Amino acid sequence: MIPRHLLIGVAALLALVVSMGIYLRQMRQQAGQLESPAANALPVAPPASGPTETVTLYVADDAAGVLRPRSAQIPLPGGRQQRAEQLLRTLLRIYQQPGAAHPLAPAADIRSIYLVDPGAAVIDLNAAFADQHRSGILSEQLTVNSLVETLAVNVPGIQRVNILVEGKTRDTLAGHADLTETFDVTTVEQAGNQ
Amino acid sequence: MPSTTTNKILAILLASVTLLSAAPAADEKHMSVYSPVAIYTLPVLDREGHEYVGLLELLEPLGRVRTESQGRRWRLRYNAVDAEFVAGKTRARIRGRDFDFVAPFLIENSRGLVPLSSLTGFLPRFLGAPVTFRESARRLFVGDVGIQISFLLDASNPPRLALNFSAPVNPTISTEPGKLRMVFKRDPVVSPGSQSISFDNKVITHASYSENNGDAELDVAANEPLMASFSNDRRTIVVSAVQPVTTPNVAGQQNPTQAPPAAANTASGNVNVHRLLAVVDPAHGGDERGAALTDKLAEKDVTLGFARLLRHELEIRGFAVALLRDGDSSLTLDQRAAAANVARAGIYISLHAVSQGRGARVYTALLPMEGTSKGVFHAWNVAQAPVLPVSRIVSAAIFAEMQKREFPVQASSASLRPLNNVFMPAVAVELAPGADGVADLTSANYQQRAASAIADAVVSVRDRLGVQP
Numbered sequence: 001m002i003p004r005h006l007l008i009g010v011a012a013l014l015a016l017v018v019s020m021g022i023y024l025r026q027m028r029q030q031a032g033q034l035e036s037p038a039a040n041a042l043p044v045a046p047p048a049s050g051p052t053e054t055v056t057l058y059v060a061d062d063a064a065g066v067l068r069p070r071s072a073q074i075p076l077p078g079g080r081q082q083r084a085e086q087l088l089r090t091l092l093r094i095y096q097q098p099g100a101a102h103p104l105a106p107a108a109d110i111r112s113i114y115l116v117d118p119g120a121a122v123i124d125l126n127a128a129f130a131d132q133h134r135s136g137i138l139s140e141q142l143t144v145n146s147l148v149e150t151l152a153v154n155v156p157g158i159q160r161v162n163i164l165v166e167g168k169t170r171d172t173l174a175g176h177a178d179l180t181e182t183f184d185v186t187t188v189e190q191a192g193n194q
Numbered sequence: 195m196p197s198t199t200t201n202k203i204l205a206i207l208l209a210s211v212t213l214l215s216a217a218p219a220a221d222e223k224h225m226s227v228y229s230p231v232a233i234y235t236l237p238v239l240d241r242e243g244h245e246y247v248g249l250l251e252l253l254e255p256l257g258r259v260r261t262e263s264q265g266r267r268w269r270l271r272y273n274a275v276d277a278e279f280v281a282g283k284t285r286a287r288i289r290g291r292d293f294d295f296v297a298p299f300l301i302e303n304s305r306g307l308v309p310l311s312s313l314t315g316f317l318p319r320f321l322g323a324p325v326t327f328r329e330s331a332r333r334l335f336v337g338d339v340g341i342q343i344s345f346l347l348d349a350s351n352p353p354r355l356a357l358n359f360s361a362p363v364n365p366t367i368s369t370e371p372g373k374l375r376m377v378f379k380r381d382p383v384v385s386p387g388s389q390s391i392s393f394d395n396k397v398i399t400h401a402s403y404s405e406n407n408g409d410a411e412l413d414v415a416a417n418e419p420l421m422a423s424f425s426n427d428r429r430t431i432v433v434s435a436v437q438p439v440t441t442p443n444v445a446g447q448q449n450p451t452q453a454p455p456a457a458a459n460t461a462s463g464n465v466n467v468h469r470l471l472a473v474v475d476p477a478h479g480g481d482e483r484g485a486a487l488t489d490k491l492a493e494k495d496v497t498l499g500f501a502r503l504l505r506h507e508l509e510i511r512g513f514a515v516a517l518l519r520d521g522d523s524s525l526t527l528d529q530r531a532a533a534a535n536v537a538r539a540g541i542y543i544s545l546h547a548v549s550q551g552r553g554a555r556v557y558t559a560l561l562p563m564e565g566t567s568k569g570v571f572h573a574w575n576v577a578q579a580p581v582l583p584v585s586r587i588v589s590a591a592i593f594a595e596m597q598k599r600e601f602p603v604q605a606s607s608a609s610l611r612p613l614n615n616v617f618m619p620a621v622a623v624e625l626a627p628g629a630d631g632v633a634d635l636t637s638a639n640y641q642q643r644a645a646s647a648i649a650d651a652v653v654s655v656r657d658r659l660g661v662q663p
Contacts, residue, residue, distance in 0.1 A: 062550055065604045135485035135493070136548035137624045138555055141608045175484055175493075176546070178609040181575060191560050191607040 057091050058149040060102035060142035067146055070094075071118065084121065084155045093148050095180035102142060105132030111166070113151075120182075122153055130165045133174040140177035145188050150183040159185050161180040203587065228382035228476040229256055229336035234368065234462060235379075235408055237334060239307065240555025245332075249279075253320060256303035256336070268299070268306045272320045279306055289319045293491055300612035323395035331405030333382075340384040343412070346397040346400060352435040353397045353415060359383070362428035364466040365412070369536055374420040374433055378410040388626035397435045421516055421537040427480065427525030434516070445507040469514040470540040470659060472652065473533070475612075477622075478515065479547045480524025487549040488632055492523065493519065496547035496635045500625055503641050504545065507649035531615035535577075541652060544613065544622040547635055550625040554644055556592045558585045577617045584658050592621065599647050602628075619659055623648060 053076045063184040071193040074090050076083050090111045095104035107128035133140065144163065152158045163181045164170070170179050223238035225247060232255040253272050262269045266281040277288040281301040284546065286293050291318045298308040308316075313334060314327045327337040342360040347353065366375040375529070385403050386546045392400040398416045414420060418435045425432060478484030478499035484493025496521070505515040516532050516537060525533075528606045534542045548555075559578045576586065589605050596603035613620050625644055627636035635641075652659075 065551070065606070083458060134550065136550060137546055137549065137608050137610055137622065138548065138604075138606075141560075141606070141610075167624065167657065172611075175478070175482075176608070176610055178611045178614075180611075181609060181614075183609070187560060 015074045018061045041119055047083065055087060055090075055154045056150070057087070057094065058146050058153070059091070059094055060139075060146045062102050062139055062142065065138055065142070065151060080155055081113055081115050084115065084151055085110055087150060087154050088113065088123065088147060091146065101132070102139070102146070104143070105129070108132065115155070115158070117157075119157055120162070121155070121158045121160070122150070122162045123147055124164045127166050130170060130173055135174040135176065140173040140175075144177050144179075144183065147190065148175060148183050150184060151174060152189070161185065205657070210281065212591050221336070223332070224408045225332035225334060226379070227252065227255070227334045228339045230339055231391065232257060232383075233380050233382070238310065241307065242297065243302055244490065245310040246297075246300060247310055247313075249306045249308045251305075252308075256321065261304075263301065263304050263306075266301070270303055271304065272517050275320050277320070279308075280564070284385070285317070286317055291319075293319070300648055328405060330409050331410075333405060333410070335382055335384075339382045341382050343383060343386045343403075345386070346394050347395060347398065353395050354432055354434040355393070355398050355401070357401075357412070357431045357433065358426075359431075360427050362430065363431070365421050365431075367532075369420060370419065372415055374422060376412045376414075376422070376431070378412070379408075381410070383410045383412070390541050398433070419537075421533060423516075423518055423533055424525055424529060427518060427524065430523075433447075437553065469512055470656060471514045471537060472508050472538040473516050473518060473537060473542045474501045474508070475530050475534070475542065475544045476519055477544055479519050479522055482524055484546070485548055486563075487547060487635055491632070491636065493547045496625065497545045498522070499638075500545050500641045500645065503638070504543065504645040504648060507642075507645045508563075508652065509650050511653050513649075513652070527611040528615070531577075531612035534616045534618065536618075540656075542613075542616045542618055542620040543648065543652075544610070544620070546622060546624040548624050548626050549625045549632050549635070552628065553604070553626055554596060554601065555624040555626065556589045556596075556605045556621055557608040557610055557624070558582065558605075560607035560609045561614060572617060575614050576629075578614050578620060581617060581619050585621055587656055587658055588619050588652065589621050589656055591655045592648055593649035595647040595654070599600060599643065601643060602626075635662045 028080060035159055052073040055072055055074060055076070056068050059070045072090060074086065076086055092104060092108060092110065094100060096106050096108065097101055105128055107126070109126045109129060111124040111126050113124070118158055133143065140151065147163070148161045163173075163179045163183070165179070173179055197219050199611075223240070223245065224237050225238050226236045227233065229262060234255050236247050236251050249270065250259055250261055257273045260271045266624070268279045268281065268594060270277045270279070275284060275289050276429065279286045279299040282298050284295045284298050286295065286299060289440055293312075294319075295309055295312045295316075297311070302309040310327075310332065314325055317325045317334075317336075321336060323337045324527075325337075326340075327333070327408055328335075344358045346356040346358065361380075361381075363378060363381040365378045365381065384638060385405070388401060389404065390402045397418050398414060398420075401412060401414045403410070403412050414433050420433050420435055421432050422637075424430070424434050478494035478497060479494075481492075482494065484497070487496060501517055504522075505517055508515045516533075516539070518533055519525060530544075559582060561576050561579055561582065572580070593603050593605045608622065610622055615620055623644070625641070628637075628640050630637070630640075
């Protein structure tokens with residue numbers, strides 16, 4: 001004969017296990033509802049096709065020692081940051097074509113661009129961009145000016161730009177152009193107009 | 195109302211007293227410790243007529259330390275060495291043996307303090323290595339870490355004094371009339387044997403060595419302004435005279451950067467005149483090779499040859515010229531700027547070379563947006579700002595002079611250090627190949643054409659130089 005108090009204890013434990021199971025199921029359902037909508041709605045990469053926009057790229061010409069404005073029709077995502085990254089990657093592809101007037105290494109890339117209000121942009125280059133860049137004052141300065149001006153003209157509100165390499169401050173791009181300071185867009189534009 | 199005024203005055207007085215008491219005293223005592231594993235300074239406290247230092251702070255950078263305090267007893271374990279001290283007692287037990295301090299051991303805020311005078315006695319028991327303590331200067335050497343100095347005077351004109359060190363050094367260098375002072379705060383420099391060394395030279399007369407409050411100081415005395423430059427991986431400091439033109443009566447009376455332009459080329463005339471100093475900086479050097487112009491030719495080698503030619507061209511036009519390096523030595527950008535600023539040069543010219551393009555490019559500073567100047571103090575990263583208009587005049591003059599000689603040239607701005615950091619007119623000139631390609635970069639004739647154009651341009655604007663912010 002099983003004692004009465006033992007039966008009551010076992011029944012209470014069973015009831016507790018069942019109620020815990022129900023509670024756990026409800027919690028999982030709530031967590032699933034929280035995860036799904038917003039995260040899935042964001043684009044993970046800029047569109048490869050779709051409606052295009054006309055942008056102005058400032059393309060360096062080493063021989064002439066100047067930046068030349070060039071119009072381009074490219075598909076651009078809506079977000080400012082994605083738009084900035086797509087712009088500079090388009091610019092890079094021009095420099096990576098054979099016979100480019102301002103050649104950059106095929107492995108050169110933009111890791112990311114951070115837009116920090118009010119008016120600041122941080123361009124994070126990959127290591128290959130800097131390590132394989134031609135060394136020389138003119139060549140390095142044209143690269144910097146090209147990135148800064150292209151960004152400032154096409155992404156409204158950017159007034160100053162910092163350039164990092166692999167997420168870190170680097171003294172120079174390739175031995176000359178100083179990357180430790182902030183580039184003032186107006187100053188860079190004025191220098192380009194000299 | 196009077197009570198409000200009184201309250202304000204009291205508040206200002208109180209704030210002043212608070213600030214003054216919080217500010218570190220300029221003559222705060224400290225000691226320097228030099229060891230193979232760490233170099234550091236520690237505050238020194240005056241207690242009961244003796245100088246004390248915290249034992250934990252002294253040993254912590256050198257090994258594993260654990261302390262335990264129990265009433266007046268203070269126990270310390272350094273690596274595998276045990277020691278026990280008692281507050282107020284001169285006797286301690288270290289490594290199983292008694293040791294008598296010259297003054298009582300003290301405990302303040304759980305910190306154990308030991309008298310400086312006893313360091314040489316008990317420290318070897320902890321460290322297992324000999325220590326040398328120069329008590330009057332408060333400099334402690336653990337093991338054989340001292341840096342030796344030797345002097346070599348080149349009595350040519352202008353004279354140069356090479357200070358050779360047995361290891362790289364990084365002193366703070368300053369100048370004052372008749373003296374160049376090097377203070378070694380973190381270098382275990384030791385006395386050269388004699389505290390004062392005389393040189394048989396009319397310009398650089400003697401050097402003196404002294405130690406005080408944890409620092410070593412080396413002063414070079416001269417009858418003319420001096421400047422210093424580093425070479426040999428910071429193992430050599432070359433002190434050279436920035437020599438004025440010899441005029442019988444006036445040596446040292448006139449700032450060399452403020453010579454009247456009309457008198458500049460009349461060294462033989464009966465005019466009181468000093469030559470304007472041009473600092474020429476061959477970029478890169480040492481391990482920092484600059485651009486690889488060919489498989490074998492580095493930018494640093496071209497800039498040095500070009501700089502020597504430019505020095506000659508400027509000298510024959512009446513300038514005093516200082517090369518920031520005259521060999522394959524490395525200098526940081528800050529050192530280059532500091533050397534030019536300390537020399538209070540009238541113009542700074544940085545030289546570069548590149549294998550692409552044609553002719554020459556002339557650059558002035560592209561100043562960053564941050565950094566402000568307040569009164570006589572200038573932010574380091576925008577020190578060039580006040581004289582940038584003059585720098586642009588120099589750049590335009592070089593551009594015009596090169597064009598006149600049909601030497602291809604471009605001019606623009608660049609974010610190129612140390613142009614931003616010098617407070618005299620400053621330009622950078624990048625030499626690119628001519629019609630014969632990269633071979634031109636090592637051609638004396640090609641470099642001569644460029645150097646001559648730069649020198650003529652500098653002469654043409656010399657009345658604008660020597661502007662100090």
